[in-house]
């Protein structure tokens with residue numbers, strides 16, 4: 001995924017007191033080089049920059065458009081991209097030479113570290129395209145590491161109070177994903193059936209619940225489809241209820257983690273710690289520097305970086 005919002009409103013975020021319950025409404029963005037799928041972005045949000053180390057959340061689809069996603073080569077630094085599909089397939093290529101097709105129930109985890117470039121193209125078929133992409137900010141000790149790409153077909157899958165949980169990142173309820181993480185966190189798909197399920201939480205973590213398939217009731221708060229409920233620290237459990245008469249389960253995604261205290265700058269597809277670092281990364285992408293090696297894919301495009309804003313970016 002490539003961030004086409006070119007700076008604002010991410011850099012306009014100020015520390016503010018959060019009114020609860022906080023239910024984040026997505027912004028709709030067109031992600032396009034060809035037909036273009038509509039993105040519903042809930043993080044970062046003007047009211048909330050991140051949840052634990054999760055700093056970006058795009059949901060897309062379902063769409064049956066041919067060639068719905070055609071995201072040409074673009075760079076990343078200082079973050080991990082986490083791709084999780086509900087339907088359809090996406091082909092990933094990157095500057096490490098990785099080539100991978102992901103389908104529902106599998107995880108693509110790309111650790112940008114000091115720098116990587118990748119492209120993402122949906123593969124047309126019978127199933128519509130629907131999925132999410134999240135970014136995890138890397139802590140200072142890990143952000144300069146070498147880039148890495150991991151694809152997982154097998155992930156921990158288990159039941160909890162009638163819910164079916166697939167853990168793609170981190171840990172929950174004593175289960176651990178094999179995906180490499182650098183901060184204490186969780187990312188899980190939860191399918192709710194029947195009258196609802198109680199999900200135990202860690203009191204020292206904050207969480208978010210994304211309503212994927214339908215409206216859901218989380219502890220009495222109605223979270224409309226495509227919205228993200230913020231759950232602050234101090235909660236022991238969540239009671240998540242779907243539509244009791246539905247023939248299919250209600251799907252939500254749970255993200256969370258230890259609050260991430262390091263200040264950082266997120267601009268376009270880069271995360272750094274200062275304005276000058278971001279300028280350097282941008283120049284290196286624009287000049288085809290070896291920090292972001294060339295690679296081959298089926299579309300052979302290259303997304304240029306937007307212009308830098310006229311003000312200096314401030315770490316927040």
Ligand code: MN
Pocket residue numbers: 001002074076081118269
């Ligand atoms: Mn990307």
